[in-house]
Amino acid sequence: MKETFYQTIYQIICTGHWITDRVNQELKELGTTEPQYNVLRTLKAANGKPVTVQQILDKMVQRSSNVTRIVDKLISKGLVERKECPTNRRKMDITITKQGLIFLQKLDKKVDAFNQPLMENLNETELKTLKKLILKLKSNHNE
């Protein structure tokens, strides 16, 4: 039991690293990184509405205080814009630019191409089971 447990979480950790590493390699060829990709996706998902640093942070896999610096890079590439929130000057309104959306499309295509063969390994039922079990694993801790 304990043995199976450790093997399982080891697999979860390794698989997570493996996927992000591989995706990172894909992204690198287009001159970007996984964190930057995540920020772009978060902004796109907001559908034009401005997003704050805090909101981006919540969506990030690795919690950290580096959203500012990641956004800095995206701004320098013209993929993202940042301005003070007019209703609360502490906050920043971050939005994705047209150029950013076009670039994101390219990234998505590349990432999809990598994921395609993986997707074929599991059918819909298996995927749902997998997702359900992972969520259950950390169910006490969904703070």
Next chain:
Amino acid sequence: MKETFYQTIYQIICTGHWITDRVNQELKELGTTEPQYNVLRTLKAANGKPVTVQQILDKMVQRSSNVTRIVDKLISKGLVERKECPTNRRKMDITITKQGLIFLQKLDKKVDAFNQPLMENLNETELKTLKKLILKLKSNHNE
């Protein structure tokens, strides 16, 4: 289908990060880190037999060229020893010291205490299913 797929791998990645982050926090209280902990466990598993840098690397979650530096730290703490392999002077024979074993025991206890509640979330059958599905997910790529 595609939606479910992305949600699932997102959960895998997040859960992996979440566990390592939490374990890292536990380890930090004892003045060490997850990579150092992994090296110690690898050495203990070798059961006295010396282990090379390459062999440690193979067991590491994050492949990298930093095993040397991690081992340096462990040596400076007296937890590990390193000497030239007598039969092949390119290789290094790395072993865990008595002090290292004692320290590892403490670490294991702390990590176990963290994992205990997680373990109770899934029964043996569920764990096995989870492990099986994760392995299946990357089955084409088990290079």
Next chain:
DNA sequence: TTACGACTGTTGTATATACAAATATAGTTA
């Protein structure tokens, strides 16, 4: 034996990350 390529480990360096401290604004209460 020597020359060459392959293997093993180490080191240099640029970048990324974690953590704490700093800055600035907003809300709250005496």
Next chain:
DNA sequence: TAACTATATTTGTATATACAACAGTCGTAA
């Protein structure tokens, strides 16, 4: 309004990581 506390983001800095270059050793074949 003044003082405090909470919120939001940025910045400083130490550490960790990735990647490439390096150095030493081995195996092998001319």
